[in-house]
Amino acid sequence: MSLQTFSRSIRISRPASEVFAWHLRPGALERLMPPWERAEVVKHVGVANGARVVVKSKVGPFWPAWDVEHCDVIEDKQFRDVQISGPFKRWEHTHRIEAEGSAECVLTDEIIYELPGGVIGNAVAGGWVRRKLERLFTYRHEVTRADVELAFRYGAVRPMTFLVAGASGLVGGALVPFLKSQGHTVVRLVRREAAGAGEIFWNPAKGELDAAKLRGVDVVINLAGENVAGGRWTAARREAILSSRVAATRTLVSTIEKMKHRPFVLVSASATGIYGNRGEERVNEESMRGTGFLADVCKAWEKETGAAEALGLRAVALRAGVVLTPAGGALAKMLPAFRAGLGGKMGSGRQWMSWIGVEDFVGAIYHAVIDQRCGGPVNAVAPGAVTNAEFAETLARVLGKRAWLSVPAWTLKAALGQMAEEALLSGVRVEPARLDEARYEFRHGKLEDALRHVLGR
Missing domain, CATH: 3.30.530.20 (START domain)
Structure with missing residues (x-):
């Protein structure tokens, strides 16, 4: 048969x-x-x-x-x-x-x-x-x-209207279906001609967004920004990374200011890069900010987010770690080599990686909206940070391979320059203190569990 x-x-x-x-x-x-x-x-x-x-x-x-x-x-x-x-x-x-x-x-x-x-x-x-x-x-x-x-x-969460900037991106693609399946309405900001009631045109580079079209919006989620890991940081690329984040957030806040009935919360992405390279130090939201290009970008980004507080909104800056999904980002770039049995640590492998599964990043966004204890900077990372070497070993094990190769630091520096220095060879051991205080329940608090879920292994 x-x-x-x-x-x-x-x-x-x-x-x-x-x-x-x-x-x-x-x-x-x-x-x-x-x-x-x-x-x-x-x-x-x-x-x-x-x-x-x-x-x-x-x-x-x-x-x-x-x-x-x-x-x-x-x-x-x-x-x-x-x-x-x-x-x-x-x-x-x-x-x-x-x-x-x-x-x-x-x-x-x-x-x-x-x-x-x-x-x-x-x-x-x-x-x-x-x-x-x-x-x-x-x-x-x-x-x-x-x-x-x-x-x-x-509990009884009323149906709300979410305005999402960056809805077509890596996290936005997971967030929008989640919000809809929880009974909410989602309106996307798009940079082309809007197609229907579920989209609104904007041009953040020029500060263009019609406040009248935001009537009825309860929540604003800002995920917009140029990809940080898209290659060597040339002067033009550095400017694009910074300006895309600042312009998008500034446009959202200035448009909200013009609204008669404003949203109650703005949740904007940020990154753990704000802490810089911290070695073995454990950091939380009360820790000092670091130095470097990524730290400077995040500082400017969060300054624009914080401006929403003067308008009566609760403003949350979600400091994301490495978001794990095979749909894109760091994990997607690693998978071909690891699946071929050619994966391994980068540089010494001792640098800390603060990570979060895409399901939990979406969950942290939603929690930040619902739970009023979330305000200001909130670390969106899982509780179990690992070293780069531990990450490589875990990913290889999940794929049934060995992590026996390593990429020398000098090779990465020669190919990617400062991007390699700050994004690949530096590390920070971040703790999700405020998510813990707000009693967020992680779906995947352990790295191997998170990888097995997103990879179907």
Whole structure:
């Protein structure tokens, strides 16, 4: 028989009605798409009988579409997805939610599928497909349970309108679906012509943003800024890194000043680079700022953020560590070498790396919005900073490889100059003191757990 069945279940400590409702919200489908996959939701108008979902997935140089239809929807209990066209000969996916008393339920995903080529197709690709499904649904169930239980933990949070600058970036791409799946409305700032009510045009370099279009905004999230690790810091690149952050934040604050009814909070990204190179010293939000280009950029950035306080807003500067996701950033750059068994430490490997999983960075942003104890600088890092050598060993172990190579410091300096000095060979051991005080619960407080989650390992 070439027909195959895959099934996986998870117990969730919330009523079946809440789990079902979460699946119906905008953003839920994007939340369930793992960061190691290159995929894009082309069409999704909700879960209802006859509603269609179209997803494009990258396969080599191609982006084939996968078209499925929702059917057999039973409120609070189940819905099915049936393939109309796509990579499988047959695909039927049943999402079943079974109540376990009034406060718990069991979510089961059951898939009946058939590969092209019949018995031969199953012999060639059957094992690979099953392993892929195991990785996918381990990830999906962890995200579903954590998101649904998170909503209960925060209590009755009213639906809000979030304005997000940098929504198409690495963190923004994860943040927007999360906010929507929690029942909020998201408006993106874009630098092209706005497409519909969910977008507003702005030009931060020229200070252009229409305050009238921000009416009804409750929260402003600022993630805008030129990529720091995009190569050698030439004079032009240094200027772009600094000016992009200062101009974006200044434009947001000056526009908020013109509003009659203002948002109640501005959460703006910053970075642990503000502390400079601190060796073995443990630092928190009360520690002195450091020196260097990155420290100067963060100081200027946070000064613009802090200006919002004079307008009556709570202003939060989230000092991010290395954000871990294979979708981009530092981890994505490391993966090819480590997957080839050619990974290892940089320089001495003794420099400290303060990191945070992308799920927890998104969670820290949301926590900073909800919890009024968060104000001023807040370190967005996991509690377990590691040395660069420890990071390399952990990543290699997760990938089933060895971290036996190292990149000499002189090679990095010759290739990248000051960027290598400050971003790769320097380190800081940062503690999330204010997140701890505000009782933020990390999803992944240990490096290996975070890497296994985002890499599906």
